[in-house]
Amino acid sequence: MAEGLTPGNATAPSLEGRHPVPCISASSFWVPKHIPESAWLEHGPFAFWLIEAAKPRCLVELGTHNGYSYFAFCQAVKQLGLETKCHAIDSWQGDEHAGFYGEEVFQLVSGINAQDYASFSRLTRSFFQEALQQFEDGSIDLLHIDGRHTYEDVLEDYSSWRPKLSERGVVLFHDTRVRERGFGVFRLWAEIAEAHPSFEFHHGHGLGVLAVGPEIPPGLRPLFSSDPAEREAIRAAYERLGAAVSQHYQLATAARDQALEDHSAELETVREQLSEHSVALSGARQALAAGQQEQEELGRRLREAEERADNAEASLQAAGAQLGTLQQHSETLQEHARALRRTAEVLRAELLEQTRLSEQQNNMIALLTGQEQAARETLRQLQQSTLWRSMGPVRRGLALIPEPVRRRMRGRSGTIQPALPAPPGHFPAAAAPPTASLPDAGEMPALPSPDHNRDKGAQEVAAVSSSRPEPLPWPPRRISTNGSDMTRRLCIFSFYDPHGVVDDYVVYLLEK
Incomplete structure (x- = not known):
């Protein structure tokens, strides 16, 4: 406010100190x-x-x-x-x-x-x-x-x-x-x-x-x-009052400028501090950005781990279900294995029995083979003997006899057969027919020829056996022709091989 002017003063300044200004x-x-x-x-x-x-x-x-x-x-x-x-x-x-x-x-x-x-x-x-x-x-x-x-x-x-x-x-x-x-x-x-x-x-x-x-x-x-003097006084008064306002504005502006300057200096300091803070903030932002990137990476890894965990859990559940199925299947397989073991034990026992029987059969076959060879040898010797050749006409004659008649004739006589097993069905299974062992060649008697003029000595041996389970009319014995009390008896004998009857022929046995 200008000098001499006070806001709120109701008394106007006087012109030259004598009259108030209107x-x-x-x-x-x-x-x-x-x-x-x-x-x-x-x-x-x-x-x-x-x-x-x-x-x-x-x-x-x-x-x-x-x-x-x-x-x-x-x-x-x-x-x-x-x-x-x-x-x-x-x-x-x-x-x-x-x-x-x-x-x-x-x-x-x-x-x-x-x-x-x-x-x-x-x-x-x-x-x-x-x-x-x-x-x-x-x-x-x-x-x-x-x-x-x-x-x-x-x-x-x-x-x-x-x-x-x-x-x-x-x-x-x-x-x-x-x-x-x-x-x-x-x-x-x-x-x-x-x-x-x-x-x-x-x-x-x-x-x-x-x-x-x-x-x-x-x-x-x-x-x-107002007259000219009053007008000048009015102008002068308001000029002074206006100047006071202008001075007030200037002072306020100066104070504002000073404050602005102070604020500018302070602002400059703040700007420097802000610059430093900006640098620190930039570093913090970079660290934050790196942390955010790391956090995002960790989040991505966490999501992947959760996804893998979910997949593993699903796989575990599937494996659990499959394991249950496999356990059931394992129990079934174990039961089947136990059954197979039992079957194997039975089959092993059967195999052992079959092996034993096979060994027996092999032994029997070996025995039979030996017996067959011996019988064939005997048959060969018999067929080469003088008796066999001399009985050729008899055999041919017997071939002309009807079968029923020959069966009746067999029923009344013994049967000479080689030391071979009878063909299947020939002897009852309950009792195998007795077999006479052939004597040694030195013990075979010499049978007479049909014309009874030649004495061949003891050359052939026959085993006498019964074709029936009842006893033979006479027991088998060793015979010889010594010209003493001998009785001739007509008998029909049949020779068998493993496949059936070889031939029928008639022989005369001598008895005392």
Whole structure:
């Protein structure tokens, strides 16, 4: 705050120390709550007094930008408790005079408005001509024109919005003292200032106050009716008050810049620390990435192990079922093996019996073979004997005897047969026929020939046996021809080989 100015002081500074300055009140010493960088900065104290003096029912600002002037009006309305409806109209895109800016400006203004003044303030984001239809003619008490600053633009804004002003309407024109970069507000102000009650501040790029309605608000009459000396005093007072606000902004900006510088240094330190932390974080991230990869690998291995475990469990279950089947099959095979062992024992016993019988049969065959050879030898000797040759006619004669007759003849005589077994069925199985052993060749008697004239001596031996199980009519004996008491007896004898009867013949036996 400037020297000699105290916010809230109700006593205005005097002109040359003798008379109080008009149009100064306690509100003129308020400190703006929101002080951004603005060309309107030094007119904040007058804005507070203007709202208190005019007490507008409807306020409209064309060109709000960062909201310094508009929020000064709204602060006064709120602190004075007025029922003023405030409207800010802007595209919030900027122009060649104010400069172009981004969306962040509107976001800042919208945030302040919503936080502090939303109950009576509304922001309209559009061009000025588009917003005209939102207001009725004669409804605006205070209009602030601060849009594009060329003569044509300002004239258009004033002309198009003039019908919207009420009978007590007041218009503010900013930049009335700027004559560069194509600004034309000063030209329009020069044309209209003489036609209506007006007042112009020369500081802060100039601010023109114009009463266009037939009724001037009572609080503003001292401003418009002031003489040149009072006007200079008013300008000087508000210039000092504006300078105080500007100095406050500069101090705040310097403090902010210092704080910003301190913060910048601190931020640089933090950035260095952050860089170190970034390096550490990068290493941690790499380690984390490696850990995640390892975790993923472990997870993959775990899934594979679980899958293998599931497969092994399924295989184990299948093997268990197969094992049960194999156990059953094993028990069956064991039972079958035991049966086979029993069968093998039986077959072994049978084999042993068969072996024993085979040995017996082999022995019997060997015996029979020897007996057959002996019989054949005997038969050969017999067939070569004189008796056999001499009995040829008898054999042929016997062949002519019918079989039944011969069977009857056999029943009355013995049978001479070789030492061979009888053919199958010839002897009963219960009792084998007795067999007479042939005598040695030296013991064989010599049988007489049919004509009884030759004595061959003892040359043949016959075994006498019965063809029936009952005893023979006489027992077998050794005979000889010695010319003594001998009786001839006619007998029919049959000789057998293993295949049947060889032949029948008749012999004479000699008995004493």
